[in-house]
Structures are given as C-alpha cells and as structure tokens.
Amino acid sequence: xxxxxxxxxxxxxxxxxxxxxxxxxxxxxxxxxxxxxxxxxxxxxxxxxxxxxxxxxxxxxxxxxxxxxxxxxxxxxxxxxxxxxxxxxxxxxxxxxxxxxxxxxxxxxxxxx
Amino acid sequence: xxxxxxxxxxxxxxxxxxxxxxxxxxxxxxxxxxxxxxxxxxxxxxxxxxxxxxxxxxxxxxxxxxxxxxxxxxxxxxxxxxxxxxxxxxxxxxxxxxxxxxxxxxxxxxxxxxxxx
Numbered sequence: 001x002x003x004x005x006x007x008x009x010x011x012x013x014x015x016x017x018x019x020x021x022x023x024x025x026x027x028x029x030x031x032x033x034x035x036x037x038x039x040x041x042x043x044x045x046x047x048x049x050x051x052x053x054x055x056x057x058x059x060x061x062x063x064x065x066x067x068x069x070x071x072x073x074x075x076x077x078x079x080x081x082x083x084x085x086x087x088x089x090x091x092x093x094x095x096x097x098x099x100x101x102x103x104x105x106x107x108x109x110x111x112x113x
Numbered sequence: 114x115x116x117x118x119x120x121x122x123x124x125x126x127x128x129x130x131x132x133x134x135x136x137x138x139x140x141x142x143x144x145x146x147x148x149x150x151x152x153x154x155x156x157x158x159x160x161x162x163x164x165x166x167x168x169x170x171x172x173x174x175x176x177x178x179x180x181x182x183x184x185x186x187x188x189x190x191x192x193x194x195x196x197x198x199x200x201x202x203x204x205x206x207x208x209x210x211x212x213x214x215x216x217x218x219x220x221x222x223x224x225x226x227x228x229x230x
C-alpha cells in the first residue's frame with residue numbers, strides 16, 4: 001500500500017530565507033508525487049507534481065520540489081520565503097493503476113516578517 | 114481560471130439525519146472524487162466516479178454513503194444517517210483524464226465543513 005510521511009508538523013522560517021518542507025513516500029511501483037497547499041478557508045490548491053524526468057520540478061508561486069529516488073523523498077523548496085507562503089502544505093502520492101491520492105498529514109509553514 | 118465549487122461551506126446537522134453535499138466540478142472534467150479530512154487528521158480518499166458509476170472506493174465509503182451526478186454539472190455526496198464521527202471537512206475534486214493518464218492532476222474545491230451534533 002502507498003503511504004506518505006511528512007515528519008514535521010510545523011516549519012518556521014524568516015521571510016527571505018530559503019524554506020524546505022519534507023516528504024517521504026512509499027509505493028510499490030513508480031511514484032507519482034504531488035504537492036498541494038491549503039490556505040485558511042480555502043481548498044487544496046495544486047502546486048506541482050513529479051511524474052518522470054528531471055528530478056527538480058518547478059511549480060506555482062516560485063516553489064520547486066526535488067525528487068530523490070534513493071531516499072524516497074520529494075521535498076518542497078523555495079529559495080526565498082514570503083509571509084504570504086504561510087499555509088498548510090500537503091504531500092501526496094499516486095500509485096500506478098489507481099486514481100486515488102494518498103496524502104501526508106500536512107505541514108504548517110509559518111513565515112515570519 | 115476554472116475552479117471546483119462546493120456548497121454549502123458549512124453544514125450542521127443532527128445525528129441520524131441525511132445530508133447532501135454538493136459540488137460543481139470543472140466543466141470539461143470527466144472524473145470526480147470525494148475526500149474527507151477529520152480535524153487534525155490526514156486527507157482521506159472516499160470515492161471516485163466516472164461515466165456515471167463508482168470506479169474506486171475506500172473502506173470508509175460504506176452503505177451510508179452514496180454519490181450521484183444528477184445533471185450535467187453537479188456531483189453530490191449523500192450521507193443517509195449521519196454519525197458523530199462523520200464530522201469532517203469534505204473535499205470534492207475533479208480531473209480530466211483519471212486512470213487514462215498517469216500525469217492527471219486532481220483539482221480540489223474549498224470543502225464543506227460538516228458538523229454532526
């Protein structure tokens with residue numbers, strides 16, 4: 001069965017500093033990985049995905065994620081954090097042959113001015 | 114940019130009552146999903162729907178739950194007799210390719226918060 005782990009409940013970073021939100025996964029076949037963000041009173045917004053190819057995936061709002069097959073990780077990164085990036089971030093995995101997404105528990109990102 | 118919409122944003126009901134949560138998926142999408150998130154827990158898959166039938170469902174999606182696409186635009190989740198443990202945020206999602214395309218992306222609505230008293 002597929003699973004996702006987000007080891008940090010919360011990540012704190014100062015505005016202008018780089019940020020990393022961690023995600024590790026487990027799937028039986030090739031992983032298809034996604035990051036979503038949830039702002040207060042909003043739904044899950046798609047940020048980026050990894051299907052195949054380049055290990056560094058670029059997405060919306062300046063975010064990027066690095067796929068590492070040997071470490072089974074898909075960490076979300078941004079070179080310079082903004083206060084407006086403060087939100088709840090979810091990593092998700094999809095296994096081949098299934099349309100369902102399996103989500104991590106989410107990581108709250110707090111960016112201080 | 115097209116969005117998935119959901120109504121109501123918040124539903125309060127008494128235990129044992131029936132509720133219907135409504136979703137309008139993105140107009141050209143063919144695959145529809147319901148997920149839920151109990152407060153403080155993970156987002157969990159409930160059901161996927163394509164071509165007017167359920168294509169996948171989780172263990173959570175028991176006989177108390179049903180889904181329907183009553184017309185060309187709405188997609189509904191019905192809970193027949195609500196229980197306290199059904200209290201959660203329910204998210205609708207849609208996508209255009211589903212299993213046909215592994216690169217398929219699901220787009221989520223803002224959610225309906227269901228509170229069962």
